[in-house]
Amino acid sequence: MPMSHCLDEGSGSVSKRARSETSLVLDFSEDDKKGTIQPHDDALVVTLRIGGYDVRRVMIDEGSAAEVMYPDLYKGLNLRPQDLTAYSSPLVSFEGRSVILMGMIRLLVQTGSDVVEVDFIVVDAFSLYTAILGRPWLHTLGVVSFTLHQKVKYPSGGQVLEILGNQTMARQCLVTAIQHRPKADMSTTTENDL
Template sequence: MTQNCRALKQHLEDLVAARYLRDYIDQDKEVTEPKNPPPEPNVEHPPWLVINVIHGTATQESEETLKEEIAKAAQTQQVMSVELASKKVRIVPKSPLCTISFTRKDLEGIQHPHIDALIITVGIGKRFEVKRVLVDQGSAADILYYDLFRKLGLSEQHLTPTAAPLVGFNSQPEWPLGRIVLPVVAGTKTLQIEFLVINTPSPYNAILGRPWIHQIEAVPSTYHQLIRFPTEHGVEQISGDQVASKHCFMAALKAK
């Protein structure tokens, strides 16, 4: 989108003003912008399809409070829309140690106080943009829920059997329908991830647990609603969606 391009341009100008990206600036001229990157090959790709699913209904007890919180979070996101757009995939200059950290500036545009989970949007499969993906450091597996599995155009024929059930927080075993390896696109990084497909109701489309987090070498922060990870271009980040997180929380309450 045009506003994303403008936000990225402003961000690059800020980096140059802070004396980063010096290797990309023509020293013979006083320029405040980095050099234009080489044009990408003219390869046509099919458009990304958006998957935006939520399950369940709510108890009346906490629904009104949650609706108020959702409205506040939505208003905050709208006010900070340009800035948040620039944060979706932000490239931070690469350092030899590739330090990943969070500062108070990262809290701008975040509704506080909050207990929101980190819900992000990533690419899964053949050019599908999937929303309501939970980043869960407590999960030892990467989970794909069956509704999303079918929306990705997949069937049981694509699955391989699993040898053991999953054990959840309530210690009840849940047998996956099977395993499948799919590409997951986060920023400029694409990884082949093995998912366990589960046929059970969930407010999330998928869960990215420790296998994906460790493979991408990411550092998630629910407090800052950010996940950052190193790439060959530097450190990139994806912002969480507080509105989606609150909707998922409401759906989970309704399903109880």
């Protein structure tokens, strides 16, 4: 059974039924799984154009209320501390730790011919991902993402466009993150899990 959402391009609202003739159906079917390794529990990792550069290892995370940029991308874009604006709200990592915030920067994120301004919170923390795009970007672009199908779909110019995930890249990030994890963290986690 296909998963679908109807999106009225004029209003940006999502509903179960088409509201007008201009509504586009953003659906996912078994055909969308072609080319993916199934079954899996891989993160949705894509390549996007950020700040004028093609950036790999961008994780799409519907659970994130913020867009996050990690040091590799910050340095790769040749950004400097004076390019950042102050950002003081707390941010907590996946492990539940507070993250050191360097500041915030607004950059253009391009998907196809669509360009969206995104406020990235720049953090000083290790990550194999270069950035995380969360709900603000997803909602602005009208994106529907589906990790099972390893795709992002969004309306643009009267049609539905797709961004494909890269499972190989997602798996490489996971393996490297596990190998990078400090031994003290691994022993504590193991003891707590028993």
